[in-house]
Amino acid sequence: MRIAVVGAGAMGGSYGGLLARAGHEVTLIDTWPHHVEAINRDGLRLEGARGEHVIPVRAEVAPSRRGFADVAIVFVDANSTGAAARTVAEVLAPDGFAITFQNGIGNVETLQGRLGKERVLGGSSMCSAAVRGPGHVVLTHHAPTSLGETDGRESERAQALAAALSEAGLETRVAPDVMATIWTKFALNCAINAICATTGLRLGEVARLPELDAFQDRVIDEILAVVAGSGIELTDPDLPATVKKHCWSKFSKPSMLQHVGAGRRTEIDALNGAILREAGALGMPVPYNESLVALLKGRELRERRKREQPDLDYDAWEARVAAEAQ
Numbered sequence: 001m002r003i004a005v006v007g008a009g010a011m012g013g014s015y016g017g018l019l020a021r022a023g024h025e026v027t028l029i030d031t032w033p034h035h036v037e038a039i040n041r042d043g044l045r046l047e048g049a050r051g052e053h054v055i056p057v058r059a060e061v062a063p064s065r066r067g068f069a070d071v072a073i074v075f076v077d078a079n080s081t082g083a084a085a086r087t088v089a090e091v092l093a094p095d096g097f098a099i100t101f102q103n104g105i106g107n108v109e110t111l112q113g114r115l116g117k118e119r120v121l122g123g124s125s126m127c128s129a130a131v132r133g134p135g136h137v138v139l140t141h142h143a144p145t146s147l148g149e150t151d152g153r154e155s156e157r158a159q160a161l162a163a164a165l166s167e168a169g170l171e172t173r174v175a176p177d178v179m180a181t182i183w184t185k186f187a188l189n190c191a192i193n194a195i196c197a198t199t200g201l202r203l204g205e206v207a208r209l210p211e212l213d214a215f216q217d218r219v220i221d222e223i224l225a226v227v228a229g230s231g232i233e234l235t236d237p238d239l240p241a242t243v244k245k246h247c248w249s250k251f252s253k254p255s256m257l258q259h260v261g262a263g264r265r266t267e268i269d270a271l272n273g274a275i276l277r278e279a280g281a282l283g284m285p286v287p288y289n290e291s292l293v294a295l296l297k298g299r300e301l302r303e304r305r306k307r308e309q310p311d312l313d314y315d316a317w318e319a320r321v322a323a324e325a326q
Contacts, residue, residue, distance in 0.1 A: 187223050
């Protein structure tokens with residue numbers, strides 16, 4: 001297959017690297033120039049759950065060719081899906097298709113709005129990965145990948161991509177209802193990630209603080225109410241039990257916690273922020289999720305200011321406000 005990976009950071013780099021190592025013609029597209037330069041100069045260094053490899057693979061900041069890809073795999077941050085859709089439209093062959101493995105909901109619909117419903121598949125990955133530096137990614141945890149047609153029909157292209165990913169070392173299945181699979185991961189992430197990112201605590205710490213454990217219960221109640229109101233049947237029959245077991249047994253740092261700690265914009269608008277939008281359309285109050293979104297946005301601002309405005313003079317700011325009020 002001729003494959004373009006749009007967003008070649010931790011997850012995109014891991015998937016694209018393994019596909020290239022399996023013999024597919026892969027082009028990694030990423031907006032981080034130093035990352036792209038390092039890959040083109042030294043190869044992609046991939047470590048972790050699928051071994052240690054240095055993989056020769058083409059990387060670009062922007063597409064240098066049009067219409068070359070049979071498949072475009074989208075792994076950008078959910079805030080960048082609109083820009084990624086424009087890139088995908090450039091690189092896809094006339095009979096090519098795109099697939100998203102991004103976090104949150106709304107990504108499939110954004111891609112379909114640009115490319116057409118028939119050219120977009122949905123996907124969900126339970127893997128995790130990290131970037132160690134330019135040209136260096138680590139697949140920190142290998143777990144199943146799911147994909148499928150968004151209307152639930154069977155297709156040769158879904159089977160072919162699932163087979164290619166499995167042969168590359170990424171256990172992949174075709175899901176009978178991939179949108180339900182996407183919503184299930186979405187609900188799981190909404191129940192955990194923003195709480196960790198706002199508090200700075202890891203999963204196991206959240207589970208062991210009674211006040212936060214109880215707060216999480218209320219967040220989950222709202223999520224499940226919105227899911228039910230949206231007519232979605234999750235693939236997990238007992239999501240609360242899954243969330244609690246996962247939090248109790250793991251001490252990992254969710255990607256959202258990593259992002260906020262690095263002063264980066266998080267994907268909150270595609271996660272709990274999406275819960276707010278869905279709830280608003282249903283006329284349903286979700287005060288716990290609303291509070292969580294507001295608090296996390298405040299934490300984001302604080303972390304950005306620490307890096308971008310370390311010498312911010314609050315006294316001078318206060319004086320300007322006072323002068324403007326006169």
